[in-house]
Amino acid sequence: MTALRLLQRMKRDWMHTGRRPSGLCGAALLVAARMHDFRRTVKEVISVVKVCESTLRKRLTEFEDTPTSQLTIDEFMKIDLEEECDPPSYTAGQRKLRMKQLEQVLSKKLEEVEGEISSYQDAIEIELENSRPKAKGGLAREPPSARPPHVKAPVPPIGGLSSGMAALNVAEEEASPCAPRRGWP
Numbered sequence: 001m002t003a004l005r006l007l008q009r010m011k012r013d014w015m016h017t018g019r020r021p022s023g024l025c026g027a028a029l030l031v032a033a034r035m036h037d038f039r040r041t042v043k044e045v046i047s048v049v050k051v052c053e054s055t056l057r058k059r060l061t062e063f064e065d066t067p068t069s070q071l072t073i074d075e076f077m078k079i080d081l082e083e084e085c086d087p088p089s090y091t092a093g094q095r096k097l098r099m100k101q102l103e104q105v106l107s108k109k110l111e112e113v114e115g116e117i118s119s120y121q122d123a124i125e126i127e128l129e130n131s132r133p134k135a136k137g138g139l140a141r142e143p144p145s146a147r148p149p150h151v152k153a154p155v156p157p158i159g160g161l162s163s164g165m166a167a168l169n170v171a172e173e174e175a176s177p178c179a180p181r182r183g184w185p
Contacts, residue, residue, distance in 0.1 A: 003032035005076075009068045015059070017087055022049045027059035035073050065091065 006028040015024060026049035033040040046053055063069055071079065 002035055003028040006031055009066070010063060015062055019059070020051070023051050023055045023059045025049055026051050026056045027063055030056070030060070031063070
């Protein structure tokens with residue numbers, strides 16, 4: 001009787017539309033057996049109703065989404081729910097629609113946050129550029145974009161003019177593509 005009652009409820013919840021009856025019967029048999037403490041495995045039910053295991057699992061998950069599945073055994077036997085559920089294909093379509101809408105909302109928020117982050121990054125870089133000390137005099141460092149990529153920046157003098165000139169000569173030798181490499185025979 002419990003399996004028949006489950007099938008009636010599945011019909012009221014539109015689970016039978018577009019489905020073969022054997023899948024619904026298998027799900028109802030398995031649920032009814034477990035409600036009355038009969039130890040039946042999924043494989044035993046599959047061998048009786050001749051459906052695939054994945055079909056049986058799908059029917060069980062569809063039944064799980066109905067309000068009837070939330071009732072206790074006593075409530076299921078005593079209470080007859082008047083409301084109907086939407087068909088499983090309709091609820092799946094609604095779920096996909098909600099997911100698309102949520103993705104659109106999240107992508108808009110992500111774009112806003114990325115724009116805000118880039119504006120903060122620009123402000124930070126401008127502030128860092130303004131807070132750097134400015135070089136003065138003839139040995140002021142030129143911006144890196146004004147130099148060719150293979151020329152290194154000149155080293156400022158440390159111990160007077162002669163050591164500064166020696167440092168410049170070393171930098172020029174290292175930057176020259178034809179200069180002999182040190183440490184090679």
